[in-house]
Amino acid sequence: MSDLLYPVVLNEPGYTPDKNKCKIWYFGVPFDATICYLEGCRFGPKVFREALFQNEVYDINTGTNLLDVGFFDLGDLEPVRQSVQKTVERVKEQAAHILDKGKFPLMIGGEHTLTAGCVWACAEKFKDIKVVQFDAHDDLRTEFEGIKYDHACAMNLCVEKIGIKNLLEIGIRASPQSSAKFKNQIIYRYQLRDNFEAAKKKLLEFVKDANVYITVDMDCFDPGIAPGVGTPEPDGLLYHEVLELMKVLKNAQKIVGMDIVELRPLPDNCVTEMTASKLLMETIAQLKDKI
Numbered sequence: 001m002s003d004l005l006y007p008v009v010l011n012e013p014g015y016t017p018d019k020n021k022c023k024i025w026y027f028g029v030p031f032d033a034t035i036c037y038l039e040g041c042r043f044g045p046k047v048f049r050e051a052l053f054q055n056e057v058y059d060i061n062t063g064t065n066l067l068d069v070g071f072f073d074l075g076d077l078e079p080v081r082q083s084v085q086k087t088v089e090r091v092k093e094q095a096a097h098i099l100d101k102g103k104f105p106l107m108i109g110g111e112h113t114l115t116a117g118c119v120w121a122c123a124e125k126f127k128d129i130k131v132v133q134f135d136a137h138d139d140l141r142t143e144f145e146g147i148k149y150d151h152a153c154a155m156n157l158c159v160e161k162i163g164i165k166n167l168l169e170i171g172i173r174a175s176p177q178s179s180a181k182f183k184n185q186i187i188y189r190y191q192l193r194d195n196f197e198a199a200k201k202k203l204l205e206f207v208k209d210a211n212v213y214i215t216v217d218m219d220c221f222d223p224g225i226a227p228g229v230g231t232p233e234p235d236g237l238l239y240h241e242v243l244e245l246m247k248v249l250k251n252a253q254k255i256v257g258m259d260i261v262e263l264r265p266l267p268d269n270c271v272t273e274m275t276a277s278k279l280l281m282e283t284i285a286q287l288k289d290k291i
Contacts, residue, residue, distance in 0.1 A: 023069050027076065041264040111151040132168050167185050239278075
């Protein structure tokens with residue numbers, strides 16, 4: 001019997017490890033109902049998997065063989081096409097199921113709204129989690145186009161459960177005026193450029209000895225290195241900057257879950273999915289002792 005609660009189809013890659021020995025159980029959610037600019041991130045899980053298996057399993061930076069950590073692919077979760085809320089609730093159920101098995105939940109989206117489901121599940125399991133968000137947009141609107149279950153409201157859905165003081169956003173460079181009141185919870189792109197070490201210190205103080213959930217919207221990166229996203233935003237983060245910030249998370253007590261979202265494949269251009277998969281592999285190598 002599958003461990004995926006609402007399977008579309010089980011993915012059976014060439015590498016099929018013993019799921020009980022794998023720390024990380026991951027699943028895709030092919031869903032992009034509220035994308036307001038460029039649709040297509042429902043295809044993100046498929047191309048992410050294709051890129052993932054092009055990576056070397058040995059990480060040269062840490063000397064880690066990632067097969068020793070272990071990744072088990074549960075396949076894709078079937079979304080509820082007519083309901084964003086019900087889809088988010090399914091994501092919550094799936095993440096809770098993975099946590100109950102003592103495994104690390106990793107979700108591949110799909111739109112950013114899906115993150116709320118994983119955060120809710122982790123918050124119920126660990127009670128006191130903090131969320132570190134890499135993004136171009138703050139996603140803190142209380143509603144967008146008349147609804148609250150929208151990718152522009154993804155982090156508002158999270159903070160309704162965990163509180164705004166338990167969120168830190170990194171790389172933001174597009175934000176409505178209404179979000180100015182949350183500036184203490186944001187490390188803007190210009191702040192990283194002006195004083196990267198100060199930004200690292202703020203992140204360190206936020207995550208130290210905490211239970212941390214990581215969400216990566218691929219539009220956090222500069223479009224020059226990650227063009228395949230739903231809402232590209234100029235002047236984004238560079239790969240080495242994001243990885244350097246990920247290393248700071250080693251100061252957390254525990255990394256409780258992670259997602260990578262808003263990956264929108266482009267024809268004849270696999271740069272974004274390769275960036276996403278490489279970031280995942282190198283992040284896990286850096287943080288393996290906290291998972």
